[in-house]
Amino acid sequence: MTKQTGVIIMIFELVFNAALVIFFIYCFFYVGITTPDNTAGQLDGAQWSQGLLAVLVILLIVNIIKIIKNKDNTKTKVISFNIKGIITNKLIIGIALLLVYSIALSRTGFLLTSFILVFLYSYLLGERKIIRMILTSALSVIALYLLFDRALDIMLPRGTGIFRTFALFIESL
Amino acid sequence: MNMELLMLGIEVVFTPATFLLIFFGTIIGVIFGALPGVSSSMAVVLAMTFTYALDPVTSIVFLVAVYCAAITGGGITAILFKIPGTPSSAPTTFDGYPMVQQGYVTKALSISLITSALGGIAAAIAMFLLSPQLSKAALKFGSSELFAISFMGLSILTALDEGNVIKTIISALMGLWLATVGMDPIMGHARFTWGNSTLLSGIQMIPVMIGMFAITQVLKETVKRSTVEDLPEAQRVGVIDKMVSIAELWKMKLTIIRSGILGTIVGILPGAGATIASFLSYTIEVKSSKNPETYGKGNPRGVAASETANNAATGGAMVPLLSLGIPGGNAAAIMMSALVMKGVQMGPLLLQRQPIYLSSVFVSMMVTNVLMVVVSLAVAKVFSKILAIPYSVLGPIIILFSVIGSFALQNNTGSVIVMMIAGIFGYAYSKFGFNNAALILGLVLGGMVESNLRRAIMLERGNIMAVFSKPITATIMSISIFALLWPFIKPLIFKKKGNVAS
Numbered sequence: 200m201t202k203q204t205g206v207i208i209m210i211f212e213l214v215f216n217a218a219l220v221i222f223f224i225y226c227f228f229y230v231g232i233t234t235p236d237n238t239a240g241q242l243d244g245a246q247w248s249q250g251l252l253a254v255l256v257i258l259l260i261v262n263i264i265k266i267i268k269n270k271d272n273t274k275t276k277v278i279s280f281n282i283k284g285i286i287t288n289k290l291i292i293g294i295a296l297l298l299v300y301s302i303a304l305s306r307t308g309f310l311l312t313s314f315i316l317v318f319l320y321s322y323l324l325g326e327r328k329i330i331r332m333i334l335t336s337a338l339s340v341i342a343l344y345l346l347f348d349r350a351l352d353i354m355l356p357r358g359t360g361i362f363r364t365f366a367l368f369i370e371s372l
Numbered sequence: 373m374n375m376e377l378l379m380l381g382i383e384v385v386f387t388p389a390t391f392l393l394i395f396f397g398t399i400i401g402v403i404f405g406a407l408p409g410v411s412s413s414m415a416v417v418l419a420m421t422f423t424y425a426l427d428p429v430t431s432i433v434f435l436v437a438v439y440c441a442a443i444t445g446g447g448i449t450a451i452l453f454k455i456p457g458t459p460s461s462a463p464t465t466f467d468g469y470p471m472v473q474q475g476y477v478t479k480a481l482s483i484s485l486i487t488s489a490l491g492g493i494a495a496a497i498a499m500f501l502l503s504p505q506l507s508k509a510a511l512k513f514g515s516s517e518l519f520a521i522s523f524m525g526l527s528i529l530t531a532l533d534e535g536n537v538i539k540t541i542i543s544a545l546m547g548l549w550l551a552t553v554g555m556d557p558i559m560g561h562a563r564f565t566w567g568n569s570t571l572l573s574g575i576q577m578i579p580v581m582i583g584m585f586a587i588t589q590v591l592k593e594t595v596k597r598s599t600v601e602d603l604p605e606a607q608r609v610g611v612i613d614k615m616v617s618i619a620e621l622w623k624m625k626l627t628i629i630r631s632g633i634l635g636t637i638v639g640i641l642p643g644a645g646a647t648i649a650s651f652l653s654y655t656i657e658v659k660s661s662k663n664p665e666t667y668g669k670g671n672p673r674g675v676a677a678s679e680t681a682n683n684a685a686t687g688g689a690m691v692p693l694l695s696l697g698i699p700g701g702n703a704a705a706i707m708m709s710a711l712v713m714k715g716v717q718m719g720p721l722l723l724q725r726q727p728i729y730l731s732s733v734f735v736s737m738m739v740t741n742v743l744m745v746v747v748s749l750a751v752a753k754v755f756s757k758i759l760a761i762p763y764s765v766l767g768p769i770i771i772l773f774s775v776i777g778s779f780a781l782q783n784n785t786g787s788v789i790v791m792m793i794a795g796i797f798g799y800a801y802s803k804f805g806f807n808n809a810a811l812i813l814g815l816v817l818g819g820m821v822e823s824n825l826r827r828a829i830m831l832e833r834g835n836i837m838a839v840f841s842k843p844i845t846a847t848i849m850s851i852s853i854f855a856l857l858w859p860f861i862k863p864l865i866f867k868k869k870g871n872v873a874s
Contacts (some may be wrong), residue, residue, distance in 0.1 A: 212804045223549075226564060234561045242829045244556035244563055247822055251549045258542050265538065293594040294796050297587065297771070301792040304775070305785040313775070317768040324594060326764035335765050343772050351425050353780040 212266055220259045227252040292323055308358025308366045313340045374500075381731030385739055390430055394437045394736055398743045401441025402751050406449045406457040407766065412442035412646070413702040414585045418770065420578070420710050421777035428714040429728055432707060433736040439703045440492055440686050440740045441747070443646050447484040447679050448752050452477070460646035460682035463654035467667060467674030474670050482615040483672050484679045485748050487628055489741040491680035494632040495639065495687025496737035499694070502640075503723060503730055507695035510720035515831065516839045518696075518719075519824035520848035522817045525698050526810070527852040536805055537859045543807040547814020548821060550575050557823045558830075570786060577709045577815060579778040579791035584808050585702070586774040587795020590767050592802075620672070627657055627673045628680050635681035639688020645701035646682040646689075653681030687737060694723055694730055698817065702809050705816045713781070 227249055234245040300316045317336040326332050347353040348370075357366040384390060397419065404415035419438040423431035446458030451468035464484060471480035513521070526544045553564045554574030565571040621628070631653040638649040657677035658667045667674050685701075692698045697718030699705035708718055716722070716729075723730050778791040798808050825839075832838040840849060854861075 215800060215804055226549075230563055234556070234563060235559075241834060242826045244552070244559055244561055244822075244826075247826065248549065248552045248563060251545055251552070255542060255545045255549065258538055258545070262538050262542065290591060290595050290799075293591055297792045297796070301775075301785070301789045304779075304788055309775075309779075313772055316771065320768040320771065321764040324762075324764035324767050326762065335768070339765075339769050339772060343769075343776060347421070347776050347780070351422070353421075353424060353776065354783060355776065356779065356785055 209266060213263060216259050216263045216266070220256055220263070223252045223256050223259070227256070289323060293320070296320060296323070304356055306359050306362065308362045309355040310340060310344060310366050310369055311358070311362060313343075377500075377727050377731045378735070379731075380728050381733075381735035384429055384728065384732040385433060385735040390433060391739070393426075393430065393434045394739055395743060395747075397434045397437030398441040398740050398747050399751070401438040401740075402445035402448070402744060402748050404438070405442030405445025406751065410457070410766075410770070411585065411589070412439060412446065412458045412460070413706065414589060414770075415439070415442035416703045416706045417582050417585050418773045418777065420582075420706060421773060421780060423710055424780050428711055428716050429732050431710055431714065432729060433732050435707050435710060436686075436690070436733050436736045437740040439707070440683065440737055441744045443682050443686055444485065444488040444492075444679070444744050444748055445751070446682075447488060447675075448481065448748060451480045451484055451675070452752070458646070458682075460650045460685070461678070462647070463650045463678035464675055466654065466678075467669070467671045470668070470670035471672065471675065476670070478614055479616050479672070480675055481749070481752050483621075483624075483675045485745045486616060486621065487624075487631075487676040487680040488683040489745050490628055491632045491635055491683035492686060492741035493738060495636045495684040496734055496741070497687075498636045499687040499690050499737070500730065500734040503691050503695040504727075506691065507720045507723040510696050511724065513720070513844070514828065514842075515824040516828035516842055516845040517848065519821060519828055520845045520852065521696060522698060522821045522824065524848055524852040524855070525692075525817055526814060526821075527856040536807065539805050540807045540810050541856075543801075543810035544814040547811040547816075548818045550580075550811075550815050551818020552822065557819060558826050575815065576781065576787055576790055578706075578713065578781055579787045580794040580815065581706055581709065581812055582774045582777050583791040583794030583796075584798035584801075584812060585706075586770055587792060588798035588802060588808065590770055591795065591799040593763055593767055616672070624673055624676050627676050630656065630660075631677045631680035632684045635684025636688040638681070639685030639701075640691045641688075645703075646685040649685035649688075650678040650682040653677045683741070690733055690737075693718075694733065696720060697722065697820070699813065702812060705812055708816060 230245045230248045230252075234243070296316060296319055300312055304312050314336045317339055318332050321332050321335055326335070344355060348355050357363045385394065400419060401412075401415055404410045404418065405412055410418075416435055416439050419435060423434060426434065443458060443460055446456055446461035447464045447468070449457040450461040450464040451472055454465050454469040456462040456465055468480050468484060471477075510518075510521075526548075551574070554562070554572055556563055562572055634653050634656065635646075635649040638652060639645065654667075654674060654677050657673060658664050661667065661673070663671075686703075689699070689701050689704045693704045693708055697708070697720070699708045712718060774791060774795075775788050778787040779785060781787050801811070802808050828839045829836060840846060
């Protein structure tokens with residue numbers, strides 16, 4: 200099911216810039232519609248934002264033109280990517296781990312979620328000794344929990360339902 | 373007056389709890405700063421988590437200690453392993469590492485640490501003397517002048533990043549735009565909230581900073597790790613390696629004085645910081661030397677120039693922060709956010725109403741600069757062991773610190789999500805050549821720039837020309853526009869000169 204596609208890295212930069220241009224044009228009109236009309240003798244909040252957005256859009260377009268113009272001079276790095284390539288890409292996995300962690304944190308609590316994150320992220324960073332990974336995960340999470348939750352009174356998320364019960368059990372130890 | 377002020381600072385810093393905090397800050401600062409992949413800004417942002425339970429004065433005193441120590445710590449790995457722990461220590465590698473290769477490990481380290489301390493102390497004194505004067509002068513400023521000063525802080529960034537002018541301006545403008553999200557500071561209307569009540573209070577600066585400094589760096593390290601070379605086998609035949617003597621330091625006095633002054637001035641400039649200070653100082657040192665060929669081959673003056681200047685910049689950076697409420701760089705921006713979060717009103721009135729901030733920061737810097745020499749020497753001795761901590765352990769711990777730092781702000785996991793998104797965005801942003809520091813500075817200064825400009829226009833009843841024709845405003849704006857256009861003007865001037873010469 201893998202389809203080899205040649206992708207030039209410059210395209211990512213162009214897409215990034217183009218996405219920002221589209222978003223800022225949308226914001227330009229959005230703020231104009233959603234804020235009340237200008238009061239005479241004043242620079243109102245919408246005008247200030249619109250001024251910034253207008254300059255931003257112009258400069259981003261200049262930047263896009265520059266990228267296209269420079270395409271012959273710059274060494275474009277051709278990367279071949281396929282489904283397997285994406286799944287095994289360290290950056291993609293790292294980003295996915297961070298996003299899943301931040302979303303799950305409120306439900307599953309700090310102790311358990313962080314243990315899993317540290318375990319998986321240290322594997323991603325090249326650690327292969329399972330005992331060391333378990334020890335690192337457990338010790339770092341417990342040490343930080345004791346330091347912040349107990350010593351500095353910064354309450355960390357406990358999660359909900361069974362995870363909250365688990366956190367309370369750990370805390371009672 | 374100054375003696376009273378000094379006593380005030382001594383009273384704060386020399387309470388056992390605060391002194392211990394400074395000591396702790398110095399240790400973690402040196403260690404964080406020395407670890408490759410942990411910059412001084414990241415050290416300050418991670419240490420900020422410890423300040424949530426502290427009062428504002430103790431918080432700034434602690435963060436200043438971490439900042440000064442982190443800049444110094446960066447020199448340890450630069451000398452021992454040719455890897456600058458912080459970007460500002462990069463020029464230290466040029467002569468520090470060759471000195472180690474020749475067998476002068478202790479000498480190189482002691483020069484680095486002592487000159488760092490001297491630079492830091494000199495800059496702290498400059499800060500103590502200059503800040504009240506600047507703050508008094510700034511009290512006479514109105515909205516238009518304050519707008520012009522904030523604008524100057526942003527415009528200088530482009531002159532410092534000449535290779536990337538458009539992207540730097542885009543980054544600063546994006547920061548300014550992000551600062552407009554939330555409630556309009558003058559009229560109270562909601563902007564860019566899309567009906568979301570959380571966005572009404574604006575983009576949370578601290579999670580964004582933590583994300584862009586810490587998470588972005590962890591992602592970078594995930595893709596490409598910084599490697600540590602083994603300590604080289606020194607050619608020790610006939611080499612007597614010992615601490616630098618006072619006589620040797622005296623021979624370098626001009627280098628130390630020159631670099632101290634330069635570092636302080638560069639630190640004061642908004643947008644410039646320790647990195648620019650150390651590179652500039654090293655370059656000037658080489659150019660003004662009678663034996664420029666000895667630099668890069670283990671000349672102790674090269675180490676002294678770089679380390680004096682980058683530590684002097686720390687004191688310099690505190691001048692605009694304390695006297696005007698304008699951060700001189702990333703670390704100062706983080707400290708400012710930490711104070712604003714605690715309800716401290718930054719600006720020229722701060723030092724007039726609460727001089728304790730200046731005196732405490734001054735005493736903290738003096739104490740830290742002395743403590744860090746001892747701490748760094750001890751840390752350097754065990755550093756090969758500390759550096760043996762693999763990034764597979766360090767990286768996840770940095771993530772956890774970042775999570776706690778963001779969560780503890782409002783006891784809200786929403787801040788953690790904002791921090792993660794900022795980190796991921798920051799990675800893409802820096803990968804495509806944009807300037808994260810400019811974005812952060814824009815975000816921090818955004819509110820000030822907007823409120824002051826709009827207030828100034830309101831006071832002049834909409835007459836924009838009247839706002840910009842005031843003498844001080846016009847002068848500062850002219851400098852700012854010159855700085856903004858400098859990268860475009862510079863090639864034209866040099867081309868003309870080249871034509872004349874040919």
